[in-house]
Amino acid sequence: MTKRKMFLRMITASLLRRRSRMLIALLSIGIGATILSGLVTIYYDVPRQMGAQFRSYGANMILLPKDGTVLTPDTLQKTLALLPEEELVGATPYRYVRLDMTRRQQSFTSAGTDFSQVVKTSPYFSVEGEYPQHAREILVGKEIADTIGVKAGSSMQLTYKPTVAVSENAADDWVPLATVRGSAEGWNTSLVAVTATLDSEARIASITIDASSQTEEYGGRTQTDEAFQNQFIGKKLPLTLGEDVDALSGATVTSTAIVNALNHARSVSQAAVATERTGYYTVTGVLVTGGEEESYVFMSLEDMEALTGESRLDVAELSVSANAAQLEEYVQALTDADTGVTPRLVKRVTRSETAVLGKLQALVFLVTAVVLLLTMICVSTTMMAVVSERRREIGLRKALGASDNSIRAEFLGEGMFLGALGGVMGSVLGFVFAQVVSINVFGSSITFQPLLLPVTVIVSMAIAAVSCLLPIKRAVAIDPALVLKGE
Amino acid sequence: MSLLELKNVSKIYGDLKALDSVNIHVDQGEWVAIMGPSGSGKSTMMNIIGCMDKPTIGEVLLDGVDISKESSKKLTDIRRDKIGLIFQQFHMVNYLTAVENVMVSQYYHSMPDEEEALEALGRVGLRERARHLPSQLSGGEQQRVCVARALINHPELILADEPTGNLDEANENIVLDLFAQLHKEGTTLIVVTHDPEVAEAAQRTIVLEHGRVAREIINENFGKKKQGPHVPCFRISGRR
Numbered sequence: 001m002t003k004r005k006m007f008l009r010m011i012t013a014s015l016l017r018r019r020s021r022m023l024i025a026l027l028s029i030g031i032g033a034t035i036l037s038g039l040v041t042i043y044y045d046v047p048r049q050m051g052a053q054f055r056s057y058g059a060n061m062i063l064l065p066k067d068g069t070v071l072t073p074d075t076l077q078k079t080l081a082l083l084p085e086e087e088l089v090g091a092t093p094y095r096y097v098r099l100d101m102t103r104r105q106q107s108f109t110s111a112g113t114d115f116s117q118v119v120k121t122s123p124y125f126s127v128e129g130e131y132p133q134h135a136r137e138i139l140v141g142k143e144i145a146d147t148i149g150v151k152a153g154s155s156m157q158l159t160y161k162p163t164v165a166v167s168e169n170a171a172d173d174w175v176p177l178a179t180v181r182g183s184a185e186g187w188n189t190s191l192v193a194v195t196a197t198l199d200s201e202a203r204i205a206s207i208t209i210d211a212s213s214q215t216e217e218y219g220g221r222t223q224t225d226e227a228f229q230n231q232f233i234g235k236k237l238p239l240t241l242g243e244d245v246d247a248l249s250g251a252t253v254t255s256t257a258i259v260n261a262l263n264h265a266r267s268v269s270q271a272a273v274a275t276e277r278t279g280y281y282t283v284t285g286v287l288v289t290g291g292e293e294e295s296y297v298f299m300s301l302e303d304m305e306a307l308t309g310e311s312r313l314d315v316a317e318l319s320v321s322a323n324a325a326q327l328e329e330y331v332q333a334l335t336d337a338d339t340g341v342t343p344r345l346v347k348r349v350t351r352s353e354t355a356v357l358g359k360l361q362a363l364v365f366l367v368t369a370v371v372l373l374l375t376m377i378c379v380s381t382t383m384m385a386v387v388s389e390r391r392r393e394i395g396l397r398k399a400l401g402a403s404d405n406s407i408r409a410e411f412l413g414e415g416m417f418l419g420a421l422g423g424v425m426g427s428v429l430g431f432v433f434a435q436v437v438s439i440n441v442f443g444s445s446i447t448f449q450p451l452l453l454p455v456t457v458i459v460s461m462a463i464a465a466v467s468c469l470l471p472i473k474r475a476v477a478i479d480p481a482l483v484l485k486g487e
Numbered sequence: 488m489s490l491l492e493l494k495n496v497s498k499i500y501g502d503l504k505a506l507d508s509v510n511i512h513v514d515q516g517e518w519v520a521i522m523g524p525s526g527s528g529k530s531t532m533m534n535i536i537g538c539m540d541k542p543t544i545g546e547v548l549l550d551g552v553d554i555s556k557e558s559s560k561k562l563t564d565i566r567r568d569k570i571g572l573i574f575q576q577f578h579m580v581n582y583l584t585a586v587e588n589v590m591v592s593q594y595y596h597s598m599p600d601e602e603e604a605l606e607a608l609g610r611v612g613l614r615e616r617a618r619h620l621p622s623q624l625s626g627g628e629q630q631r632v633c634v635a636r637a638l639i640n641h642p643e644l645i646l647a648d649e650p651t652g653n654l655d656e657a658n659e660n661i662v663l664d665l666f667a668q669l670h671k672e673g674t675t676l677i678v679v680t681h682d683p684e685v686a687e688a689a690q691r692t693i694v695l696e697h698g699r700v701a702r703e704i705i706n707e708n709f710g711k712k713k714q715g716p717h718v719p720c721f722r723i724s725g726r727r
Contacts, residue, residue, distance in 0.1 A: 006590060006599040010583065017582035017620070396578045399539065400636075401567025401595040403560065480563075481539040483578050 011413045021389070025382040026418050026425075029460055032375025033426020037456040038433035039368045041446060045434070046360055049442040050353070051321040055089045056123040059317035060349040061327060063334075063341040071313040071341060073301070079339045080318075083330060089319040090120025095304050096314050099297065101148065102157040102278055108144055110158070110297040112304025115139075121319040125293070128152065129285025136303060138281040141294035145286045152285050158297070159278045160307045180237070182265025186257035187214050192222075194261040196232070204262075207232045211254055219254030228255075237266035277307050316341075324354040372463060379467035383415060387471045391478055398480035411472045412465060419464030423457030430456065489548075490515045490643060490675050491536065496545030496555075498531050498698075505531040506542065507698040515643075518666065518676040518709075520686035523695035529679050530648075532695065536677060537646050538566035550643060567596055571637030575649035577629040579621040585632045586617040589639050596640040607635040611665060627658025634665050638674070645669060647678045651685055663688045 015022045054060075063079060065071035073093065080091050095112040115131045129152030132139055140150055150156060179197050186192040190213035199205045207229055211222045222228055231245040239245055239259050247255035281303070287293060305311050320327060327345055334343040387394070394407060402410075431448050438446045491513040498506040506528045513519050523529050534540035535547060538554060539562070547555045554565055566572075579588045589604040608617050611631035613624075621629055630650060637645050647666075651659040663685065666676055678689060686692045692704040 003594060003598060006594045009587065010580075010591070010594075013582050013587065392576075392578065393580050396574075396580065397591065397595070398563070399537070399566070399572050399578075400592050401563060403563055403595075406595060479539070481534045481537075483572075483574055483576070 007409070007413065010410065011417055014414055015417060021382070021386060022414075022418065025379055025386070026422055028375055028378035028382065029418055029422030029464055030425040030429065032371055032378075032463065033423045033456050033460040034429040034433055035371040035375075035426075036368060036459060037427050037430025037452050038437065039364050039371070039430075040455075041430065041434035041449060041452060042437055043361055043364045043368070044449070045438065045446050046364065047323055047357055048321070049438065049444065049446075050357055050360065051323070053442065054349070054353045054356075055120075055319045055321055057349060058124065058346070059090075059092070059121045059319045060346045060353070061318040061320055061331070062344050062346060063316040063318060064344065065314070066340050066342050069340050071316070072311060073313060075340045076313060076316050079334060079337070079341050079343075082334060082337050082339070083318075083320065087321045087326075089321050090117045091316055091318045092117040092121040093301060093313045093316045095301065095308075095312060097160060097304070097308055099307075100159045100161060102159045104148065106148060108295065108297055110299060110304070112299055112301045114301055115298075118298075121317050122289075124289065126288045127285040128288060129283075132284045132298075132300060135300065136279065136281050137284045137300075138303075139285050139287050139298040140283050141296045141298075142286050142288045143294040144297060145283075150283050150286075152283055154283045156281050156283060156297075157278060158281060158307070159276060161276050180262070180265035182261035182263075184257040184260035184264060186211065186254045187219050190214060192219070192254060192257040192261060194258050194265070196262060196265070203234050203236055204232050209258055211258075214251070214254045219251045219257075222248055222251055222254050222258060232262075238263040277309070279303065279307050323357065324350045372459075376463055376467045379415070379418075379464055380470055383411070383468050383471035384474065387411070387475045390475075392483060394475050394478045395480050395483040398478065399483050404476045407475050408472050411475055412468055415464040415468035416461045419461035420457055422464070423460030424453070426460060427453045427456040488515050489513065490517075490550060491677075492546075492548040493532075493535075493542075494546040494548070496535065496542040496547060498528070498535065498540070499543040504698050506535075508545075509695075509698070509700055511693055511700060513644075513675060513677060516670070516673045516675055517691065518670045518689045519678070520689035520692040521677065521679045521695060522681060522683070522686050522692055523701075524681070526697075527695040528698040529681075529695055531698075533646065533648055533679050536644075537570060537572060538562040568640075569643045571640065571642035571645040573630070573633050573637045573645065573647035573650045575652040577621075577626065577633050577653070579629055579632060581621050584618050584620055585613060585624065585628075588621070588632055589636045592636045592639050604635075604639060607639045608632065610638075611635045612661075625658075627654050627661060630654060630658065630662055631665070634662065638669060642674070644675045644677065647676070649680055649682075650678060651680070651682060659685070 063071070063076065076091070076093055080088065092113055096109055097112070098107055099110040100107040115133075118125060119131065127139065128142075138156065140156075145151060179195060181193070181195045183191045183193040192214065193210040195208045195210075197205045209223050209229065211219050214220050214222070225248055228248045232239070235244050239262060241247055241256055241259045245255075245259065281299065287296075287298065299307075320330065322330065327350055331343045331345055334341065397407065397410075430452075434446055438444060489512040491511075493509050493511045496506055496509045497504060509528070509532065521529055521532065531540065535542055536549075538549075541557075541562075542555050545555060546553050549565065550569060552565075554562060557565065579585075580591060583591065586601060586604050586608060589607055590599040590601060593599045593604060605614060605617055608614050611634050613628060613631055613635070616624060616628060621632075624632065630653075634650075637647075645666075650666075651662055654662065666678070666688065670676055676689070678685060680686055687706060687708070690706055690709045692706065694701045694704065
């Protein structure tokens with residue numbers, strides 16, 4: 001038998017045959033290791049867990065079209081491909097347009113979106129009824145629903161009017177039904193611009209001429225000549241020069257351009273009216289958020305495309321499961337990739353996330369440190385008791401020729417053995433502990449980190465070893481002569 | 488040839504002279520008893536001879552080497568290599584079996600050898616009890632295990648401190664019988680006792696009083712003591 005074997009035999013005998021005492025030490029190390037591995041698991045899992053939690057408070061990144069460009073679904077997909085898939089909780093595209101409710105003098109903002117993503121980026125949306133699942137189904141904000149009296153199951157007729165040439169003129173006190181704008185080539189092929197407001201019967205109510213590009217003393221006079229301009233009032237488009245209105249003398253070319261501009265504007269306006277589209281929709285649910293979304297009508301992007309004839313987006317809201325630093329990196333990466341979007345962080349969300357996470361991790365760290373300290377005290381106390389209990393035995397061993405180092409090795413060996421055993425116990429129980437905490441607090445399970453097993457065992461052994469230092473010092477100081485003295 | 492020699496050894500604690508200019512010598516193979524009332528300096532002398540204490544003044548020659556000035560580490564080495572200890576309270580490691588207790592001594596000395604340890608237990612008649620824990624052994628059996636443990640490394644000197652103090656007469660006789668066998672094999676024995684019967688078993692008795700050697704008695708009847716019929720006789724293996 002080798003010395004090593006005898007060493008192990010003595011240690012195991014000491015641990016196995018003096019169970020009750022060693023059980024206390026083992027238990028304290030085991031519990032310490034359990035808390036350690038459990039909390040470390042939670043410590044590293046908290047950002048993921050909390051990230052998922054935080055994601056229920058809405059998007060933390062938005063993508064906007066770069067100035068002067070149009071955000072298309074293609075651009076969006078290309079951009080999203082640059083983000084790590086597993087961290088992208090959801091990406092909701094939005095297209096906002098003004099829609100009219102055909103049978104009422106009502107119009108409201110309508111958002112085209114992807115409902116499958118809305119539930120991911122805006123989990124706080126509450127729907128009375130259901131999210132639209134089929135074509136021509138819409139979700140109506142509570143505010144609108146209350147105003148016009150619709151509910152799930154109602155149908156609505158919505159009209160889209162392009163704003164190319166016909167628009168409301170809010171600047172004027174007198175509210176005309178429409179304003180037409182047009183321009184045509186005048187003298188020297190320079191453009192003359194004309195703006196006319198129409199009354200309810202489509203007669204010209206006012207006219208503004210911008211002929212600044214024309215010769216001042218000839219064509220330029222059309223801007224100010226009241227007699228000339230008054231000819232237009234009350235007339236219906238189109239106009240014929242020489243019949244409906246006369247040219248201003250000395251400015252025939254400019255006058256022709258003005259009439260042409262108006263006629264052109266009319267044809268564009270008619271084209272616009274011609275592109276007006278109307279759709280019939282079924283309300284599947286009423287959206288309650290407590291926010292401005294309640295004044296929107298939501299429909300699928302496909303329906304929106306069919307209605308407007310355009311495939312474009314205004315904004316995309318992203319929910320990314322990452323911490324503030326990572327998000328900054330992603331923003332930088334997306335900016336560098338230059339896919340035609342401008343990424344922005346929703347600072348309000350990311351900042352509070354970072355703050356809460358930091359505090360939580362600090363708390364977990366603190367608790368772990370305290371638990372480890374308590375474990376150390378407990379193990380140290382137990383080992384101290386063991387040493388005083390075994391004074392006689394230690395004296396005997398020394399009398400039999402044990403060197404100080406042998407005594408150290410034996411106690412350290414016992415301590416480390418307990419540490420290893422407690423570490424293994426703690427790794428398993430710690431995982432169970434973390435799992436229970438995770439399920440109860442965060443409502444999701446965690447995966448076992450294999451690396452944590454050796455780490456826990458090593459830390460437990462180290463703690464056991466450190467705890468043994470003082471007891472060992474005591475043990476070494478024991479005088480072998482004590483065994484010679486009678487009881 | 489003397490194995491142990493104390494030359495003018497004193498041990499002084501403050502004003503108290505536990506040992507006062509003691510001169511003794513023990514020859515190789517001799518069986519010596521040390522007697523004396525409590526406080527006579529027996530324990531102090533035992534500690535010094537057992538390399539667990541150092542004299543304040545004087546020389547202690549063990550096997551020709553002066554151990555009175557050695558470091559405690561060196562003393563541990565000497566004790567391990569040359570001395571086998573037997574105690575009044577037996578002192579076994581209570582969570583180790585009889586054979587393991589013997590092996591502990593081998594472990595610190597050189598190399599544990601279970602066969603040899605079992606053989607040593609056989610010498611003291613406890614081979615069948617080798618796997619028992621101390622709590623399962625009687626006092627006499629425990630002390631016999633301790634004798635086996637003391638002799639396992641073939642020490643020059645076996646130092647026994649009241650080896651029969653906690654034993655009944657039957658067991659006392661067994662232990663003394665074992666000593667007699669060891670003596671026959673040439674092992675030097677120093678037995679500290681206050682029991683005249685135990686002292687009588689030795690060749691020579693040194694009596695201590697007030698830290699001094701009061702007298703020495705040569706046992707003229709040594710080896711003639713009749714053994715009782717109740718004493719079992721163990722086979723002595725041919726070691727040494």
